[in-house]
Amino acid sequence: MSLEISQAFADAILEQSRAEYPDECCGVILGPVGSGKALRHKPMLNAAHSPTFYEFDSKDLLALYREADDNDEEIVVIYHSHTETEAYPSRTDIAYAGEPGAHYVLVSSRKEIAPAIEFRSYRIIDGVVTEEEVSITD
Amino acid sequence: MSIEVRIPTILRPFTKDQKAVTATGTTLSAVISDLDAQYPGIGDRLLENGALRRFINIYVNDEDVRFLGSLDTQIKDGDSVTILPAVAGG
Numbered sequence: 400m401s402l403e404i405s406q407a408f409a410d411a412i413l414e415q416s417r418a419e420y421p422d423e424c425c426g427v428i429l430g431p432v433g434s435g436k437a438l439r440h441k442p443m444l445n446a447a448h449s450p451t452f453y454e455f456d457s458k459d460l461l462a463l464y465r466e467a468d469d470n471d472e473e474i475v476v477i478y479h480s481h482t483e484t485e486a487y488p489s490r491t492d493i494a495y496a497g498e499p500g501a502h503y504v505l506v507s508s509r510k511e512i513a514p515a516i517e518f519r520s521y522r523i524i525d526g527v528v529t530e531e532e533v534s535i536t537d
Numbered sequence: 538m539s540i541e542v543r544i545p546t547i548l549r550p551f552t553k554d555q556k557a558v559t560a561t562g563t564t565l566s567a568v569i570s571d572l573d574a575q576y577p578g579i580g581d582r583l584l585e586n587g588a589l590r591r592f593i594n595i596y597v598n599d600e601d602v603r604f605l606g607s608l609d610t611q612i613k614d615g616d617s618v619t620i621l622p623a624v625a626g627g
Contacts, residue, residue: 447625452625452627453625453626454623455623457594461594479626488626491625491626495625496626497545
C-alpha cells in the first residue's frame with residue numbers, strides 16, 4: 400500500500416497549511432472511481448476554524464459527494480494539518496475516519512521541526528491505523 | 538410510499554454493497570427503523586442513545602436534518618435521504 404501524489408499537490412497542501420495556520424487546514428484529492436489515482440485537488444473550508452479540530456461544513460460535504468458522483472469520481476485522499484503535534488492520526492481522527500478506501504494524509508508544521516514539514520499518509524479502517532509509503536511524482 | 542436512501546461506502550457492508558436502497562416512513566426516525574429492519578445493525582451505526590450520532594450527517598433532499606428537526610424530520614413520498622460520514626478530526 401502506498402500513496403502516489405504529485406509534487407504540485409503536495410506543495411499546494413503545505414502552502415495551504417501555512418496560509419491557514421494556526422488553524423488546521425483540510426481538503427481532498429479526487430480521482431476516477433476505482434482508479435485510486437489522486438488527480439484533482441480540492442481544498443475545503445475548515446468549518447471548525449480551530450487549531451485542534453477540523454470539520455468539513457455539512458453543506459460543502461454534500462456538495463462534494465454530489466460533485467464526485469456526477470463526475471464518476473471518488474475521494475482518494477483526505478488531508479488535514481496538525482499545527483502543534485506530529486503528523487500522526489489523533490484519537491479523534493481515528494474515531495471519525497469514515498472513508499475506508501481513502502488515504503488519510505496528515506501534514507505537520509509544528510515549530511519544533513520548522514522549517515521542515517512532515518507529510519505522511521495512512522489507512523484508517525475500523526479504528527486500525529496503518530502508515531503507508533508516500534511517493535511524490537513530478 | 539417509497540424513499541430513496543443513499544448509503545455511504547462505510548455502511549455498504551450492511552446493504553450488500555448497494556449504493557442506494559429504498560425505505561418507508563413518514564419521519565426520519567421511522568425511515569431509520571425500516572432500514573434497520575431490512576439491514577439489521579445499520580440503525581446502531583446511525584443512532585446512539587436514541588439520537589443521531591455526531592459523526593454521521595443525514596440530509597433530506599439538500600438539507601442537513603440537524604436544521605430540519607433531526608429524527609422528527611418529516612419525510613414524504615419521493616424525498617431522497619442521503620447518509621454521509623462527517624469528514625472531521627482533531
